[in-house]
Amino acid sequence: MSADAETTDLFVIGGGINGCGIARDAAGRGLSVVLAEQGDLAQATSSSSTKLFHGGLRYLEYFEFRLVREALDERETLLVAMPHISWPMRFVLPYSPDMRFESDTPTARLLGTVLPWMKGRRPAWLIRLGLFLYDTLGGRTILPATRTLDLATDPAGRALQPRFRRAYEYSDCWVDDSRLVVLNARDAAARGARILTRTRVVSAERAGGLWRVVVDGPDGRREMRARALVNAGGPWVEDVIRTVVRTRATGGVRLVRGSHVVTRRLFEHDRCYFFQGTDGRIVFAIPYERDFTLIGTTDMDHTGAPGEAHCTEAERDYLLAFASRYLATPVTAEDVVWTYSGVRPLYNDGASSATAATRDYVLALDAEAGAAPLLNVFGGKITTYRRLAEGALAKLAPSFPAASGAWTARVPLPGGDFPWNGVAALTARLRGRYPFLSEFWAGRLIRAYGSEAEAVLGDAGGAADLGHDFGGTLTEAEVRWLVAREFARSADDILWRRSKLGLRLDQAQAAALDEFLRGLATTAGAMHPAA
Numbered sequence: 001m002s003a004d005a006e007t008t009d010l011f012v013i014g015g016g017i018n019g020c021g022i023a024r025d026a027a028g029r030g031l032s033v034v035l036a037e038q039g040d041l042a043q044a045t046s047s048s049s050t051k052l053f054h055g056g057l058r059y060l061e062y063f064e065f066r067l068v069r070e071a072l073d074e075r076e077t078l079l080v081a082m083p084h085i086s087w088p089m090r091f092v093l094p095y096s097p098d099m100r101f102e103s104d105t106p107t108a109r110l111l112g113t114v115l116p117w118m119k120g121r122r123p124a125w126l127i128r129l130g131l132f133l134y135d136t137l138g139g140r141t142i143l144p145a146t147r148t149l150d151l152a153t154d155p156a157g158r159a160l161q162p163r164f165r166r167a168y169e170y171s172d173c174w175v176d177d178s179r180l181v182v183l184n185a186r187d188a189a190a191r192g193a194r195i196l197t198r199t200r201v202v203s204a205e206r207a208g209g210l211w212r213v214v215v216d217g218p219d220g221r222r223e224m225r226a227r228a229l230v231n232a233g234g235p236w237v238e239d240v241i242r243t244v245v246r247t248r249a250t251g252g253v254r255l256v257r258g259s260h261v262v263t264r265r266l267f268e269h270d271r272c273y274f275f276q277g278t279d280g281r282i283v284f285a286i287p288y289e290r291d292f293t294l295i296g297t298t299d300m301d302h303t304g305a306p307g308e309a310h311c312t313e314a315e316r317d318y319l320l321a322f323a324s325r326y327l328a329t330p331v332t333a334e335d336v337v338w339t340y341s342g343v344r345p346l347y348n349d350g351a352s353s354a355t356a357a358t359r360d361y362v363l364a365l366d367a368e369a370g371a372a373p374l375l376n377v378f379g380g381k382i383t384t385y386r387r388l389a390e391g392a393l394a395k396l397a398p399s400f401p402a403a404s405g406a407w408t409a410r411v412p413l414p415g416g417d418f419p420w421n422g423v424a425a426l427t428a429r430l431r432g433r434y435p436f437l438s439e440f441w442a443g444r445l446i447r448a449y450g451s452e453a454e455a456v457l458g459d460a461g462g463a464a465d466l467g468h469d470f471g472g473t474l475t476e477a478e479v480r481w482l483v484a485r486e487f488a489r490s491a492d493d494i495l496w497r498r499s500k501l502g503l504r505l506d507q508a509q510a511a512a513l514d515e516f517l518r519g520l521a522t523t524a525g526a527m528h529p530a531a
């Protein structure tokens with residue numbers, strides 16, 4: 001086994017949003033950082049979310065005010081830092097008197113005591129109150145406030161059954177979750193971090209005031225030394241504590257599976273529906289990748305291995321039936337083009353149901369005097385990743401007195417250095433310089449790469465200059481960019497995480513891409529990211 005000569009300040013286990021967010025923040029404060037991810041970046045929970053920067057309207061019913069305020073505050077900070085991969089979205093919440101609470105929310109219990117005849121109901125005035133809080137709790141200067149819709153006249157009513165007469169419309173934001181992860185990793189690398197993908201951390205032990213970390217990667221086993229260790233293993237966080245670090249767990253994780261279905265496009269506008277069920281749960285139907293609709297999610301305790309989550313037939317049928325109680329034309333299994341599933345690594349607060357388990361995060365520091373610190377990350381939302389990273393660095397600050405302070409709130413991610421509402425202008429500029437791009441192609445490139453789209457295309461004067469066409473507007477030039485700059489190695493990395501072109505390419509096209517990537521891998525230097 002080889003050993004690195006240098007000692008790193010911080011070693012991060014896990015290339016999901018929390019690990020990459022912490023690595024970026026730490027590198028920007030002047031710390032030397034290594035991050036190891038056992039598979040591809042964002043291969044687990046961080047590519048399987050509902051993809052919302054949101055305060056979490058329903059968490060208000062659980063009185064999770066700290067989490068909701070922090071997440072609401074965060075939405076616009078994130079939107080401004082990454083206007084290419086995130087954008088404001090309006091949510092249409094149709095009102096029906098059938099709506100019910102989950103019975104064990106604090107709000108349901110309070111209402112049941114004060115107004116017993118309302119037991120279990122979610123009345124309109126309560127939803128209005130919740131939306132008022134949602135509008136006012138966190139800083140909101142860009143996103144418009146809540147309004148009431150008459151569904152008989154508003155276009156959002158057309159896709160719904162006529163029994164829905166009224167709806168509330170409020171604001172949250174959309175984000176491409178897996179691109180968020182890779183852009184954080186790129187920015188970390190640009191600030192000096194080493195990002196090792198397909199590299200599993202096998203063991204970590206304290207020795208002489210340092211961590212000795214053994215990793216298993218493409219070049220075999222290697223030992224590395226670090227002053228501090230962060231366990232951002234997501235659903236594997238407990239597994240890392242027990243089998244890699246072999247210390248006593250400082251907290252527990254509750255694995256809650258959430259599945260989504262993607263259907264053909266079900267409605268023509270760009271707003272999202274927020275459906276409330278008679279079982280107290282809520283489900284979103286969201287415009288997705290231009291030609292599709294995303295419906296989710298479920299909440300099921302997950303007992304299998306974290307990497308083995310998939311949407312069961314029962315979950316698929318539950319989501320389709322849920323949406324069909326609202327939609328004018330029922331949605332069926334024939335409409336489904338793809339499903340995906342992820343496992344929420346929730347902090348185990350002993351809640352009775354998976355829906356009720358807290359969505360807040362816990363940063364547990366294990367740092368006895370003189371011993372190298374270990375920080376275990378439990379829970380967290382995509383929306384709060386930047387704040388979680390700041391919290392993690394604050395916990396580790398005593399070990400790094402020379403590190404500089406918090407900085408990420410004001411600095412754009414790669415490609416995000418343009419105004420939050422500047423996508424249309426940037427797309428028009430791109431089409432001006434590259435007239436051969438279709439509207440879809442140019443829009444897709446700007447949404448993925450923002451101000452870096454021109455760097456992806458280089459001096460191309462026509463589509464032929466971009467090399468092989470893999471289908472769906474994916475060209476060799478873009479593939480080479482993803483390999484050289486974004487740590488992509490396989491067709492799945494490119495088709496399902498760096499993009500969602502997997503929805504548009506067939507199996508033969510995906511196989512051709514895989515073959516091309518295998519050829520590239522044998523070209524010396526081609527697979528080493530240059531940030």
Ligand SMILES: Cc1cc2nc3c(=O)[nH]c(=O)nc-3n(C[C@H](O)[C@H](O)[C@H](O)COP(=O)(O)OP(=O)(O)OC[C@H]3O[C@@H](n4cnc5c(N)ncnc54)[C@H](O)[C@@H]3O)c2cc1C
Binds near residue numbers: 018233234
């Ligand atoms: C269905 C669903 C919907 C959601 N919707 C939203 C939403 O709309 N908005 C929102 O804000 N949040 C949402 N979330 C929450 C959010 O997705 C998660 O909180 C977040 O992605 C967790 O990120 P993570 O980095 O902690 O975990 P992960 O993304 O799972 O990353 C952990 C990584 O650690 C790696 N790893 C583990 N062990 C090792 C090892 N020994 N060596 C090397 N690597 C290792 C794994 O391979 C994995 O990639 C949702 C979650 C789910 C499941």
